[in-house]
Amino acid sequence: MSADRSQQVALAEGLARQEQVGPAVEACYAALRLDASQPHAHALLAELMLAGDFYDEAIAAATRAIELDPDCAPAYLALGLAYDRRGGMWDQSILVWHELAEVVPDLVTAHVQLGEAFSLAAFDEEAIESWRRALELDPAEARAMYNLAVAALKREGVPTALPGFRKAGELDPSQDELFFDLADIGPLPRKLPDPAKVADDRDSRLHAAGVLARAEDYFGAAELVRAQLDASPDDADALALSAYMYLKQEAGNEAMACAVRAVMVDRTSVTGMYALGVAYAKRPGLNRHAARVFSALAAAVPEHPMPHVLLAESMMGLQRYSQAKAAYRHAVELDPACVRARFGLAAVLLTENRHAEAAWEIRRAAYYDTRRQGLFWELYDEYVEGGE
Amino acid sequence: MADDAPLKLYHAFVDQDPAAAISVIEQARASGVTQAHLFDALFVPSMGLLGGAWASGEIDEVAFTQAAVVAEQVTSFVTPPSASADTGVVVLIGCMHKDHHAVGKNVAAAALKEAGHRVLDLGVDVRPEEFLEKVEETSARLVVVCAELLSTAREAGRVRDMLTSAGHTDVVILVSGGPFDADPELAKSAGANGIVHGAESALRLVARVADDRAGRAEA
Numbered sequence: 001m002s003a004d005r006s007q008q009v010a011l012a013e014g015l016a017r018q019e020q021v022g023p024a025v026e027a028c029y030a031a032l033r034l035d036a037s038q039p040h041a042h043a044l045l046a047e048l049m050l051a052g053d054f055y056d057e058a059i060a061a062a063t064r065a066i067e068l069d070p071d072c073a074p075a076y077l078a079l080g081l082a083y084d085r086r087g088g089m090w091d092q093s094i095l096v097w098h099e100l101a102e103v104v105p106d107l108v109t110a111h112v113q114l115g116e117a118f119s120l121a122a123f124d125e126e127a128i129e130s131w132r133r134a135l136e137l138d139p140a141e142a143r144a145m146y147n148l149a150v151a152a153l154k155r156e157g158v159p160t161a162l163p164g165f166r167k168a169g170e171l172d173p174s175q176d177e178l179f180f181d182l183a184d185i186g187p188l189p190r191k192l193p194d195p196a197k198v199a200d201d202r203d204s205r206l207h208a209a210g211v212l213a214r215a216e217d218y219f220g221a222a223e224l225v226r227a228q229l230d231a232s233p234d235d236a237d238a239l240a241l242s243a244y245m246y247l248k249q250e251a252g253n254e255a256m257a258c259a260v261r262a263v264m265v266d267r268t269s270v271t272g273m274y275a276l277g278v279a280y281a282k283r284p285g286l287n288r289h290a291a292r293v294f295s296a297l298a299a300a301v302p303e304h305p306m307p308h309v310l311l312a313e314s315m316m317g318l319q320r321y322s323q324a325k326a327a328y329r330h331a332v333e334l335d336p337a338c339v340r341a342r343f344g345l346a347a348v349l350l351t352e353n354r355h356a357e358a359a360w361e362i363r364r365a366a367y368y369d370t371r372r373q374g375l376f377w378e379l380y381d382e383y384v385e386g387g388e
Numbered sequence: 389m390a391d392d393a394p395l396k397l398y399h400a401f402v403d404q405d406p407a408a409a410i411s412v413i414e415q416a417r418a419s420g421v422t423q424a425h426l427f428d429a430l431f432v433p434s435m436g437l438l439g440g441a442w443a444s445g446e447i448d449e450v451a452f453t454q455a456a457v458v459a460e461q462v463t464s465f466v467t468p469p470s471a472s473a474d475t476g477v478v479v480l481i482g483c484m485h486k487d488h489h490a491v492g493k494n495v496a497a498a499a500l501k502e503a504g505h506r507v508l509d510l511g512v513d514v515r516p517e518e519f520l521e522k523v524e525e526t527s528a529r530l531v532v533v534c535a536e537l538l539s540t541a542r543e544a545g546r547v548r549d550m551l552t553s554a555g556h557t558d559v560v561i562l563v564s565g566g567p568f569d570a571d572p573e574l575a576k577s578a579g580a581n582g583i584v585h586g587a588e589s590a591l592r593l594v595a596r597v598a599d600d601r602a603g604r605a606e607a
Contacts, residue, residue, distance in 0.1 A: 154491045157498020158587070233444035242443075253435070253456035253463075254442075260432055261439030285467040289427070319499060321588040351499070352586035353492045353566065 006031055009041045016044060017377070021051050039068040039075065040384050046078035047376050050085070058082035073107075074379040076100035080113055081370065084363055090121035108138045109375055115147055116366060120359055124151065142172035143369055146343040150362070153347050162317055165344065166281060169313070172340050175278075176214075178306035179244050182270045183237070185210035195220045202228060206237055218245050236266035243275035247282075255279045273297040277310060287317030298327070305331035305338045312344055321351050337368035389416045394433035401438055401455035402447055409462045424468045431466040435459065472504035477598045478528040480519065482510030484543055489536035492564055492586070496532065499587035500594055516546040520554055530597055532584060534564045541567035541574055548579030560597050564590070 012027035028045040031038065042065035049058035059082045065075035076099055083093035097114035104110060115130030128151055134144040149164030169175050180186075185207065192215050193208040209224035222245060228238040239262035246255035256279040262272030277293035280286040291314035298307040312327035325348040331341035342365035349358040370376070390396075393416050400409035416430050417423070438459070442452040481497050483490060490512050501507045508526060510518060519531055531551075535541035544563050551559050564584035568575045575583045581597075584590045 153495065155494055157495045157502075159498055159502050229443045230445060233440070235443075239439065239443055251453070251456065253459045254452060257435045257439035257442065257452075257456065257459075259439070260436040261443060264436045264440075283463070283467065285469065286427070288468070319502060319588070319591060321586070350491065351495050351588065353495075353564070353569070354586075355491070 021048055024048050039065040039072045043072055043075035050078055050082050055082045055086035073103050074376055074383055090117050093117040108134045108141050112143050140171045142168050169340055179274055180214055183210050188215055195223045213245055234265045236262040236269040236272050240271035240275050247278055252282050270300050287314045290314040305334040309341045321348050324348050339365045339369050389419045389421050397434035398437040401458045404454050404458050406458050406461045413465045426466040475504045478506045478526050479530045480508050480522050480528045481532040482514035483512040484535040484540040485515045487535050487540035488512045493534040495587050496590040503591055516550045519547045520550045530560050532562045536565045538567045545578035
């Protein structure tokens, strides 16, 4: 259904989008006093209550929204998250995520969440089925892959699960973001550079090549990197960027050759270290090498969470679970929204038989992941525009 | 190892000659470079040379890719062994009768296997007499009994009783599971020699038991 937004609800929405939770809640209540039959206002209130960790209130508001309109998708999302975060309500949670998957069948997150609810209720086969369904809808859905890796860990231990974590990590955009942060390449501009028109100097070439690589235009980027290497074959940054692009194209040995050369030329090259560590981590038997490189990278950029995560994964491969845990915890301290670190930490906690804490970390990952995606607002906007 | 060995390996890559590459590796091995060091001492420097040759334009993109294929073909000759060497230690692991909580057992068993121990996973819902049967069948001297329920943890002592009554007093029993973590006295009353608090703890305890036995055997 299409819902009309009253002025008061629009005000609440505006405040909520600015994360002014208190005033937004007041505006919601004011809107509901005027007209309590607006499902989107109840859904909005549920989301705000969730943001404030008032789970029972969030459940009540979301339930009311669904009673008023059983197709109110944002209310299902808020209700499912509220059940999950409250804990101990897995039966209800399964029903809600199932409903959301029916209301919005192509919503990948609904299937991921449904799987997590199944898993917490010990329906392992159903959980795996849900995550596989999510991956059918979106093969790049990292959280489904992380969950499948955790499921593999529970059945067959760390050695079987670790490649799954690394594969999920490659799907997770945060690993690529690390490289581009290290290479000082910001978000993509609206217009991509034309390799033929890039100024004929090192910085312009490498920056444009980095932007094109970020946009996955590897031909354009390679052309510029080649020009730079023709001018200066010992340019560690150009070599590291080449290594990155080879890694993205699954050319592990070419990547390793370029990365080794980059680090030989400049031992402090952080992009070179990144590419070398990733090239090592992709090969069985090289966890010790990967750990050495990622340890150096983590020391070089200690404020960035991802090198600590990569180090932790190598430590897992070396069966040094305590060190892995410390590195994961450090990553979570640096960035509580780091989904990969949360799942990794959950994996280490499972190796210590600390199942409840592991489940908590996975729930936090879900919370941050849905927030990062802006999923509530996406569903809410579709709903109020009547375009669901 | 000869100083020019990485250069020779690099040339073998570029010449697309896997046999020559293997010969260089075997020569390095024969000169005393261990498998664990071949990768760092030989392969990495030759890959650096390869990267440098590509960067300088000495070899083109096609030659670079073909050389990388040869490098791939010989990787297994230089990669450090991914699995740990066989320790010879046989470990029996299983969940107590009426206990189907397998996650802790699975994770510990996989970790022990990866560390080179000979792990025999008896699965879930294992009766004490099955532990005894397998001890006699395999001559294992180390048993890990997993129990995640208080009721099944309380029954873990039956494994010790069964082994003792059959004369296997030298078998080391380790117990694992939430009830033992919460109440170490439960492990003592079950006649256990130690408590496994997860995979890393299992590795540490089993290694200690193996070292003790090796020390006793030497003495």
